[in-house]
Amino acid sequence: MRPSILILGGSGQAGSDTAALLRRWHPTVPLTIAGRDLDRAQRVAGEVGGATAVTIDLRRRDLGLPDDAVYSAVVAALWDDRLNGLRYAQDRGLPYLSISSGLLDIGPEVVAGAQRASAAPILVASHFCAGIATLAALDVAGDLDRIDSIRLGLILDETDTGGPAGTADLERWSAVTAAGLVRHDGVFTWLSADTTQVDVRAVDGAQMAGHSIPILDVPSLALATGAPDVRVDLAVGESSSRRRGKAASIEIRIDMTGTDATGTSRRLSRYLIHPHGQRPLTAVGIALGVERLAGLRGDPVRPGIHTPESLIDPGYAAQRLSEIGAVLADAPPDSAGPGGESAGQALDPWQEVLARWDLSADGAPLATPGSDLLPVRWNGRPAMLKRANTPEERAGAAVLRWWGGDGAAEVFTHEGDTVLMERATGDGDLMAMALGGRDDEATRILCDTVAHLHRNRPGAPATDLVPLREWFASLAAVREDGPRYARSWEAAEALLADPRDEVVLHGDVHHDNVLDFGARSWLAIDPKCVTGERGYDYANLLTNPDLPTAAEPARFARQLDVIVTASGLPRERLLRWVVAFAGLSAAWFDEDGDSGRRDRDFAVADLAAAHLSDAAGRAVRALS
The missing domain is CATH 3.30.360.10 (Dihydrodipicolinate Reductase; domain 2)
Incomplete structure (x- = not known):
């Protein structure tokens, strides 16, 4: 069995994010989460899966670890101020990676490496985001x-x-x-x-x-x-x-x-x-270095001092970043200077509505594929102007208005394609929580928000809502393009033929569409215009292609438990929705030519299908 990778500071942000990424890239590689607080290290090890936890003492040359401990590499995801992590690695001929010494503090590391040049490879990665x-x-x-x-x-x-x-x-x-x-x-x-x-x-x-x-x-x-x-x-x-x-x-x-x-x-x-x-960039930078040092990719690294660009192929790094x-x-055209707009020119399309609604710009204009946005202040409070450029965005704005600020950002006023809405100003970040050891808490917040949006309300949004069967058209179109698409379409067909608990859906619930609005707590933004079974929105929570840990088996199983408890949905039906939605999302990414995110969706669908298979097996055994 391959020796474990020792991650010093493995329960901190950089260390825990790196451990999660390494587990995703290399599911069987043993990892050791090392920190001062054993309970915290054990918690991170449990979330990562296939990892152990130990306490360390950076004041000791042996780090306080047992004499018979065996590792394949040492990663200092913290400042190794006494260089005992480095000396521990050199004493045992282990590769060593550091990220915190910086240009002004690398002198001792360089000297230590020069004095024992043949002892071990040393990767000095105190660059911005660990070399990214x-x-x-x-x-x-x-x-x-x-x-x-x-x-x-x-x-x-x-x-x-x-x-x-x-x-x-x-x-x-x-x-x-x-x-x-x-x-x-x-x-x-x-x-x-x-x-x-x-x-x-x-x-x-x-x-x-x-x-x-x-x-x-x-x-x-x-x-x-x-x-x-x-x-x-x-x-x-x-x-x-x-x-x-x-x-x-x-x-x-x-x-x-x-x-x-x-x-x-x-x-x-x-x-x-x-x-x-x-955080995600830093984790990739460290994980790329660990791959090379620990022999998980490429030729063995020779002893001596190295930097990220001397070991890591930039094209491969770009692939992992994607x-x-x-x-x-x-880059877009410069906001000033030859060929670019001045700040005043950039505001020209907004001037009429700024004057009519008595608003002042509070930032530069922004653009997304479906809308234009401008941060503003309205009656002394932060707000956001949003102008829809697509039918889907216009319909989503109607849903947001219908919710009336109850569980979602409030729309203060609107006219035509333009809305003036509440702007999030809180410091909370659900993605950061999910990646920083508070995954359960983040998922519960998402579930609470979804449940709030699904409550009975009078009337209906002033727009034509799309039934889920039509929403799944992209999956239906590729149902014969391989067994994974076929499996997802089979699950979707069965669910759509027997709908339950139909509501106005958000349609795109994930960690970046529920924001911290300070005193108003967590609220949803950017809904779609979909109606159907409520399980669809909860399935979204397990299929976030931008969450690095989404396809990790241990994380999936844990968050599945959290969602089942919070939502009251039957486990088997939620899993079938995950299989269906992950296939739909994969089809959308296929249409965009994004094979990386498509494959991550497929991996989530595989996990859900495996859980369904295990449940079916247990049921058969119970009857036999």
């Missing part, structure tokens, strides 16, 4: 033959600094120096604190105050590409997604100049975005 920003930039760099300049603009939401450990790292680094490190004209140069200030452009066009930072991404990118000019700037504040009332996101802007293979000068501008902030819902997309 650098790997994404190198993936973009593949479009150029020669690179002249690289500039990264990192936007970190102020509510998403990585938990206590991440906050402590940021405070420690900023206490050391306010200077910035750049490469200019081929020379690594320190910028004084008074020359580091710069604006970082968010994806919605907002300019955020930032500054050049001393970070390992600068030398990594400079030396990997040969670019003579490299700079990394950081802005901490309200992210674009939070300005439009959703969860905190992360944005990494990548600007690059150079020439392509034909000698043509080119300027590339891309954004790497994840709607749930830095699987967890990250998007690498071309």
Whole structure:
């Protein structure tokens, strides 16, 4: 049996997220969750599945672990301030990965590695998001033959600094120096604190105050590409997604100049975005490094000091990022300057409604595939203007109005395709809760919200609602395209032929569509226009393709229990709805050409089908 991977700080944000991701990628690899609090470590180990928990003492060279403990790698998902985690790895010839030392604290790690160069591989991954920003930039760099300049603009939401450990790292680094490190004209140069200030452009066009930072991404990118000019700037504040009332996101802007293979000068501008902030990206960065160090992917890593870009293929990193819902997309036109709109021009389409409803803009305009949005203030309170651009969005707005602020965001007024609605301002984030050891609590909040929306109400929404049978048209169209689609359609047909407890559905309940509205607690946003059996909405909760842990068997079984208890639905019927809906969702992703999310939906359907099979087997045995 393969020895376990020891994750120091495994019960913290970075450690627990990494453990969950490794379990998803490598279901049989043993993991050890190590922390100071054994109860907390045991809780995380139980949620991950196939993991053990231990306590550690970072003040001891042996970490307080038994002499006969055997591991395959040591991951420091915390600051190994005494380097005892590193020495433990070196003493046993184990690969070691660290993420918290930063550019200004790696000196002791480098010296320790040099003094015992043949002892073990050491991956210094104290880059932004454990190397993800650098790997994404190198993936973009593949479009150029020669690179002249690289500039990264990192936007970190102020509510998403990585938990206590991440906050402590940021405070420690900023206490050391306010200077910035750049490469200019081929020379690594320190910028004084008074020359580091710069604006970082968010994806919605907002300019955020930032500054050049001393970070390992600068030398990594400079030396990997040969670019003579490299700079990394950081802005901490309200992210674009939070300005439009959703969860905190992360944005990494990548600007690059150079020439392509034909000698043509080119300027590339891309954004790497994840709607749930830095946590998923950091977990991917660490997990990619662990894969290489622990021999789970690629050739064995030789002893010595390594950095992420020296071990990890940028294209493979981009693939893994896409699987967890990250998007690498071309940057929109700049919000000011040649070829771009000024802030005033961007507001032009809204000026008439701003004046008529006596509103003031409270952020930059935003756009989604189905609507345009503008954060505003109305009578001194935060609100959101939303203009629907598709029939589905218009119908969803009618459902939201019908709910009247009861269990969902309140619509203050509306006219035509435009609504003025309540804006979420609370700090809670259900996705962060689900990934941070509070999965049960997040699921119960979702169930409570769904139950609230399903309550009996007078009248009906002022729109034509779509029956579930029509909603399942995409699945019906592919029911002969393989056994998984056939299985889901068979389940859907049986359920649709015998509907129960029919209500106006939300139609798209997941962790990002139920938000924290502060004193008003948790409320739903963005409903569809669907009517049918209430079990459909609850099945959505187990089939969130953006949740990294959705297809983990232990997590699925646990949340299934939580939903059955909270909803009162029969377990077998809920599982059949999961099989049906996961197939429908997979068909939608197939239509979009997104095979990664399609396959995650298939994996959830497989889990639900396995639970149904086990239940049927138990019933047969009980009768025999």
